[in-house]
Amino acid sequence: MTGATSVQTMPFAKALSAGLRAAMASDDHVLLMGEDIGKLGGVFRVTEGLQAEFGDRRVLDTPLAESGIVGTAIGLAMAGFRPVVEIQFDGFVFPAFDQITTQLAKLTNRHEGALQMPVVIRIPYGGHIGAVEHHQESPEAYFAHTPGLRVVSPSTPNDAYWMIQDAIASPDPVIFLEPKAKYWLKGEVDTAERALPLHASRIARRGTDVTLVGHGAMVTTLLQAAALAESEGTSCEVVDLRSLSPIDYGPILDSVRRTGRMVYAQEAPGNVSVGSEVAATVMERAFFALESPVLRVSGFDVPFPPAKLEGTYLPDVDRILEAVDRALAY
Amino acid sequence: MTGATSVQTMPFAKALSAGLRAAMASDDHVLLMGEDIGKLGGVFRVTEGLQAEFGDRRVLDTPLAESGIVGTAIGLAMAGFRPVVEIQFDGFVFPAFDQITTQLAKLTNRHEGALQMPVVIRIPYGGHIGAVEHHQESPEAYFAHTPGLRVVSPSTPNDAYWMIQDAIASPDPVIFLEPKAKYWLKGEVDTAERALPLHASRIARRGTDVTLVGHGAMVTTLLQAAALAESEGTSCEVVDLRSLSPIDYGPILDSVRRTGRMVYAQEAPGNVSVGSEVAATVMERAFFALESPVLRVSGFDVPFPPAKLEGTYLPDVDRILEAVDRALAY
């Protein structure tokens, strides 16, 4: 395939779907499991058509039990499969938390390397869709804190396409967080060549005054904020974290050493969060470069509110710019 | 009772037991639930004698199912009880994680305040006892990140005695983390008067050069480090966090503003941890006071290792002093 023909514009969900299809086609032990992912194609239609294409032994509509899904995925991985689990919504991952934390995350270590655990857990996460309780949460901190897991979150269709394939290829368990607000976002996907490795962070926009860092759906918001800031004379660099565990600090530190100021944006409650870690680490490693403390713009430390308040709860362009102003005012 | 007679020396576990007894005696709807807590008195004997004293309707040896224990504790709280749940070891709290996170933590909010959730979950946590897997972990970050929970950890017998009673009295759910390494630690308990409210941090030692902050079993280690540092000419202030959520930053910020340097110590893996949050917040709020970044001494970002390596895994006096030296060298 030549570069020219390999670039297509498609929505995020379709790119994910294409990535899943490519992984399934290249390894017949890649298998999808979850609630309503087969005949229905998943509530977000990410797996649409895959059961028809690969059969119901490769795309399983499982019983309704998340611990059971992840627990049997572990057993399948022991038997040589590469299961890709879909959790229907962020808030429903907790029944599987024990299997993820005490088992999936630890089994390779417990086996002293004798057993790999190539299990991917896909979780549509985050807000912006006006849904009922448990359907808009951002549980990434729980996973990022857990040794043995890798945690990633694509924010563009191109990353969705490549990162899902890289996650499936990983011999380690990967928590794959899909910003559900972006499922319909269209973008260019280059199916010939991956731009970046799975765990690299990415400079999404160049700038000189303040470094904006975030993940998932917030990357779009940060880019919008940067555009607005530019019109007001402030030049923001935007870094898309992409990988929440491990975190690729190189581009962030490099940026902060140039700008001296940083704002982190996330939808999750801020207390003991990925943003806390990034802030603490950046301040530790770039202490003398900083002209103001790393500021965090997060979801409030409350349960995700009823949908009519999500606009208040979720960090938006204004709240990010407010933090940018505060950083600049130091 | 006069002050003179109200002070007794007792081990941490006995102080806890006395606190539980006092709470049960003063409210007949306080009820203990857990595995092996009745006839056996718990694997650490904290509830020893309480079933004999209060009967098997007040101290329940439950079936072996943690989600069931916490889930029914929630129902009991709805029916007007104040259940105190014992999780046998830190690593066995995860089967109950869904009930804790999606239910216990959120029910008061979901009920818009119409229902209180006075449930205490006692968890013996941390290392230093040379035990097998799942018996030495420090899961506090998971709970501290969760809105709706309160998280505390006493480090002295006096705090054990009072904090368990205050936790039981709290209308909110409290995750009560007991540093199991300290169960046998003796100390004075003043049964007449509480020294501090449940969510206050505590200056455990005065000092001027570096502020050492930590929680649980680490407080002892920090005090030992401070003693050693003093002999080498460095004066360390030690703050016992006591409450991990919410965190009482007053004494910490006050101290850091005086010392300009801080080290946080915890047994948990450092990535996305309580230490990350404290570091990020202190750097944010005391930015100009800091002469060096807040440094963290944590468990490594690995599953708690086999017992023969716990001495390497767990932060000790030397590792704390190494960080103190680094802080001073900035």
Place this chain on the structure above:
Amino acid sequence: MTPPDDPALVRVLAADGTFAPTPEAERFLPLIDALTDTDLETFYRDMVVVRAFDRQATHLQRQGQLALWPPSLGQEAAQVGSVRATRPQDHLFPSYREHVVATTRGVDPIDIIRVMRGLSHGGWDPTDPANGNTHIYTLVLGSHTLHATGYGMGMVFDGRCATGDPNRDEAVIVYYGDGASSQGDVHEAMVFANTYQTPQVFFLQNNQWAISVPVATQSRSPLHARAAGYGMPSTLVDGNDVLASYAVSKLALDEARAGAGPRAIEAMTYRMGAHTTSDDPTKYRTSDEEQSWAQRDPIARMHAYLRARGASDAFFDEVDAAAAAYADDVRVRTNALGGLEASTMFAHVYSEPHPLMVEQERWTAEYEASFAGGAA
């Protein structure tokens, strides 16, 4: 999976509304004989009224007034039968599709609407006597079964059941679905219920589907048979027969209240509508199947039965009018619903003051005020 016409089925009314008890129904007939004409009419009215509300809510969602609506359409008999078997002092733990249960116990339908509109997570206050001890919906499937069991344990410990006085004895009834039955929490709820002999009825509405997944994926054998493994009696009932649903629930609740321990019921029914307004059932089920279940419509069945017993046109017309008025009232009140103050987000996370709530609420107020100031 239970075949819809399992020989163990308790059914009183055939699909066409004729009185034709199955052999298993015989022992329940005295409970049905004891019902008055008014009772029968109430059952019918309940079903018709809530169906009208349910349809109205579906329309409201289509009009953009609600984020989501999970219809109870088709499950009215299972819900009315069981809820009319409860006593005022009983506690009910619904899952999330029990609109018939909730409203029949007194919950204002607008409170359910508020949940589905994104104005509230809980909707109503279960401690308010007006709500008939109806606990709020739980969206994490199965997790509320443990709350019900714990509540039942509290009844045992406080001597609220098995007192010897049926007017004082209390019970809990917990509703869950065929899909939810696979969750570990449901198992643990049954383990604890049997160990502590809670005065509790596990009421499983087997509506054949968990979104797109047929009940055969959850279980190859009848779900009600699980109860025996815990030492719990269970009954399989035609959930589209309101009389049978009433009778089996009544007996189970009476026994539970009196101290006989927990009981289980599987009500065979059908989700006649979509899973929710976001769902398209044509993707996964046939219209043949839907039509075959339309033949067993619980309301049509009771209508035929009442008609045969001599109920008048005037009665049916009056019920229809009441239902229309009820649904209309919901529509009017839905359209009048206001918004939410930001401060409500912080107000109830904790019952006692919490520094992060104080700080973040203050910050939000000041931040919002800064815009107001800017616009002024």
Place this chain on the structure above:
Amino acid sequence: MTPPDDPALVRVLAADGTFAPTPEAERFLPLIDALTDTDLETFYRDMVVVRAFDRQATHLQRQGQLALWPPSLGQEAAQVGSVRATRPQDHLFPSYREHVVATTRGVDPIDIIRVMRGLSHGGWDPTDPANGNTHIYTLVLGSHTLHATGYGMGMVFDGRCATGDPNRDEAVIVYYGDGASSQGDVHEAMVFANTYQTPQVFFLQNNQWAISVPVATQSRSPLHARAAGYGMPSTLVDGNDVLASYAVSKLALDEARAGAGPRAIEAMTYRMGAHTTSDDPTKYRTSDEEQSWAQRDPIARMHAYLRARGASDAFFDEVDAAAAAYADDVRVRTNALGGLEASTMFAHVYSEPHPLMVEQERWTAEYEASFAGGAA
């Protein structure tokens, strides 16, 4: 709770070792008849040898050589019977007290010792053919039952069972306890096993206690009866009768391998020792109870049976000597065990390089070197 002498019990050897099959045992007799004298001697030898190891390990713990020891004492017949019914190609998922199972399949006892000494979390490599497809212990009770089911699903999907060739067909057997049976994961494992018809045997060792909690707290009715609720056949067996344990396991495994779907077994046995070396059973159970179970000792029973069949003193002496030598060897090798390098902590957290591991391993090495330097 199952009474130890439930009429459904399959037992071949009475407690005194006489051949006295219960009515339920009749259909298993052909399987027992097919056993050779060597087979019977092997069963006996397995039990005696591992009991000697188990006692040795208890001593080693008392001497401070181990952090903990959970004895298998008393459960030898349940474990030997079931494991000798497996085929080489089968996969075994133990809980954490299956020392007899593990060593009989080939696991080096020193690997179990290493786990309990705090040198390793896993102990052995289940992918090494020497370990007979014995998976490692899982300490989070019940969670491994799902791994076993998942493994069985893999067998189904890869056509590793029900091939028509019994020499190729594979099965999984998963061990768990009466306490663990209350966990939601066990329920979900049964749900998935039945849905996907895994070639799987759920082997419950009901040793009457979960630490200090009697089985009656987990269930008021027989645990094996739960299987029926999932559509799974189950058998109740005297777990202190190695012949009965063998026969019921053999049939269940053969059927599972051939494609008949999962099966359940409840083996009634007794934990004759403490829960672990940290436990003091006198706190919660009577010596009467302990003595009544001592009468049913699985080894004494088989000893009497073999003796009556004419086994010689020389045979028994030889087995005792072999057992003593085995235990001695474990002691010697335990005392020779070394320590652990810090680097092992970082080596296997991930299969691929990870920056935090690299940094923290490097930091640790430099930090440790700084002390070495200081001391030099």
